Amino acid sequence: MDREKAKERIEELKKLIEKYNYLYYVENKPQISDLEYDALFDELKSLEEQFPEYADANSPTKRVGSDLSNKFEKIKHEIPVLSLDKAYSKTEIIDWINKIIAEYPETTFSMQEKFDGVSIVLYYKNGILDKAVSRGDGFIGNDITENCRTIKTIPLKLDKRINISVRGEVYIEKEDFEKLKNTNEYANPRNFASGTLNRIKSSEVAKIPLKFFAYDAVCEGFENDYLLLSLLLRFGFNVSPNTLFISNKKKKEATLLKESTSFKETTSLFDEEATEEKEEIKFKIIEFNEVESQIDYFIKIRNSLAYQIDGLVFKVNEFSTRNKLGYTGHHPRWAIAYKFEAPRAVTIVKDIVWQVGRGGRITPVAILEPVALAGSTVSRATLHNIDYIKMLELSIGDIVSISKRGDIIPAVEEVLEKSENPIIIEVPKFCPSCSTEVRLDGPIAYCDNEKCPSKMKESIIYFASRDCMNIENLGEETIDLLFENNLIKDIPDIYKIDYSILLKFEGFAEKKVNLIKEGIEKSKQNSFDILLYSLGFNQLGKQTVKLLINNGLDSCEKLIEAAKKNDISIFTSINGIGEKTASLFIEIFSSKRFLYLMNEFEKLGFKLYAKKDERNKSKAFEGLSFCITGTLSNFPKREIAEQEIEKRGGKVLSAVSSKLTYLVVGSNPGSKLEKAKELNIKIMDETEFIMMLENSK
Incomplete structure (x- = not known):
């Protein structure tokens, strides 16, 4: 191919790949198969290698990232990146709106989700992504351009030669975080997204399915937010479909767009080429008297969204009014955030203890003066790691504010009053359980002793838990009792002891002991895949085990033989397993620990291979998501229903989104039902679901 044809083909391929990226990652409407996409991608990569003069930094091939280290240079923001004023009640929001309308009666407003992600600014020069900068302190941020180039929902090139600054949030969907939570140390999706975005190597960032929502922009020639968000949609940015505009009845009927300069007239200012005629973009518009009910609606559906939000943002729509309202030193007067505040309480930190998890991580926990919070009494709260303690400037004896993050996990949020005699907190030099010297990896402390008693006990608790072997009636308190009395020391001991010995302990009658015995016997019927991921080895979670089994590594013997060959390609040939995980699997399946456990479970009578129906799944539900x-009255555990779906090749999702095919509704459904109706998702009751299962056999 000559140089001119190569140049034309490279440009053609870049446009095609960006188009298919947009359809796949933003619209969720793939138009070509993975095989066809890979062929286009490989062709572009090959041509760029042959003709490097035509390769540029914004090529789709650059999204795979680089192994070169980023130094995160500091960059001064070109636009104000201030915090927002906050409100915690609907009354405060209504008062804020009314105050502005009293001064500027024709004002309209936008209402957007407040995404719980990582705030960044994208700067485009002549339509090309020039740099991506973290929020930083609002004036100076880190240059994270190379990492952001790997995020497929961030356009690298716009179809207009335009200078524009786009603000938005980098996030990871809740479902993706759940899949990857065993591979990271982060407590929630936001922290995971932040930690990923700050990695030194962009090639590592490229492996994580980060996404980007655009919610604001600065660009000359536009007179309101409605038009500017419409432009972002046209340029291929992911703008939340839940974005609303608030107006009076007259403007609602006319639509905000028609009262503004037309999209075609505005964009023509930036490019002499004719603007393509496209269908008019319309956001949903509500009236002022609907604001409170919309806030209630978002509070109701927030947990069913595919991503995390922690509030709503209200902004003045007209830029001329924004300019008149101006800024304080902290925030714009034309915007305010309504926060879904987690319940809080005030208490005293009485002590700090360090607890050892089954993976060896040593985590600080605050021992608190018991306090009522969100319907329960809280006496302990997580402190994550030593850096978090330093950030809070926390010491024993301080008066603190605590919350239930996600309405579940108690956490210390801030120090309200310092103790007169503070006791400084330091990372222990030795494991509090086994006295082994602690290993530090950044702010995280680890115990590497495989036989550490705390690690062993936590592994047993994990093994018996509902999400693993589900040993009924063998709860954490019973395991604590057995472990502290040296009746069990390791996982296989669960199946070796005579539980009648519990009769000598207070609270254990014959009926209770018999129920534990029944639970033990019942758990022996669990399939090989459940046994394997219940052992708690790093990276060996539920989904990964299924990948191994479905790709022929369906027995203990085959896994051990594969590890003996010391060839990572045996594992990397499986779609979804990378080199790092493959190396770890070789280490695990050849380890003394794994060999010991397999030998013990074989002697206990467990089947160390997948049964035929576990290997050869039906494809009746292939391409469907539930x-x-x-x-569900016919399924004692939801996991049983989910297994039936997966057995037929279907996919189980944890949240309702446009990707969902069916919502199965049992008694007392949650907010997912309303969200499914909103998105026109097919809804079926339990009877219909069972019929569908029967018909697919």
């Missing part, structure tokens, strides 16, 4: 809400 989500379950409420209680």
Whole structure:
């Protein structure tokens, strides 16, 4: 191919790949198969290698990232990146709106989700992504351009030669975080997204399915937010479909767009080429008297969204009014955030203890003066790691504010009053359980002793838990009792002891002991895949085990033989397993620990291979996705229903989104039902679901 044809083909391929990226990652409407996409991608990569003069930094091939280290240079922001004023009640929001309308009666407003992600600014020069900068302190941020180039929902090139600054949030969907939570140390999706975005190597960032929502922009020639967000949509940015505009009845009927300069007239200012005629973009518009009910609606559906939000943002729509309202030193007067505040309480930190998890991580926990919070009494709260303690400037004896993050996990949020005699907190030099010297990896402390008693006990608790072997009636308190009395020391001991010995302990009658015995016997019927991921080895979670089994590594013997060959390609040939994980699997399946456990379970009579129906799944539900809400009367555990779906090749989702095919509804359904109706998702009751299962056999 000559140089001119190569140049034309490279440009053609870049446009095609960006188009298919947009359809796949933003619209969720793939138009070509993975095989066809890979062929286009490989062709572009090959041509760029042959003709490097035509390769540029914004090529789709650059999204795979680089192994070169980024130094995160500091960059001064070109636009104000201030915090927002906050409100915690609907009354405060209504008062804020009314105050502005009293001064500027024709004002309209936008209402957007407040995404719980990582705030960044994208700067485009002549339509090309020039740099991506973290929020930083609002004036100076880190240059994270190379990492952001790997995020497929961030356009690298716009179809207009335009200078524009785009603000938005980098995030990871809740479902993706759940899949990857065993591979990271982060407590929630936001922290995971932040940690990923700050990695030194962009090639590592490229492996994580980060996404980007655009919610604001600065660009000359536009007179309101409605038009500017419409432009972002046209340029291929992911703008939340839940974005609303608030107006009076007259403007609602006319639509905000028609009262503004037309899209075609505005964009023609930036490019002499004719603007393509496209269908008019319209956001939903509500009236002022609907604001409170919309806030209630978002509070109701927030947990069913595919991503995390922690509030709503209200902004003045007209830029001329924004300019008149101006800024304080801290925030713009034309915007305010309504926060879904987690319940809080005030208490005293009485002590700090360090607890050892089954993976060896040593985590600080605050021992608190017991306090009522969100319907329960809280006496302990997580402190994550030593850096978090330093950030809070926390010491024993301080008066603190605590919350239930995600309405579940108690956490210390801030120090309200310092103790008169503070006791400084330091990372222990030795494991509090086994006295082995602690290993530090950044701010995280680890115990590497495989036989550490705390690690062993936590592994047993994990093994018996509902999400693993589900040993009924063998709860954490019973395991604590057995472990502290040296009746069990390791996982296989669960199946070796005579539980009648519990009769000598207070609270254990014959009926209770018999129920534990029944639970033990019942758990022996669990399939090989459940046994394997219940052992708690790093990276060996539920989904990964299924990948191994479905790709022929379906027995203990085959896994051990594969590890003996010391060839990572045996594992990397499986779609979804990378080199790092493959190396770890070789280490695990050849380890003394794994060999010991397999030998013990074989002697206990466990089947160390997948049964035929576990290996050869039906494809009846292939391409279909399901989500379950409420209680299903015919399935004692929701996991059983989910296994039936997966057995037929279907996919189980944890949240309702446009990707969902069916919502299965049991009794007492949650907010997922309303969200499914909103998105026109097919809804079926338990009877219909069972019929579908029967018909697919």
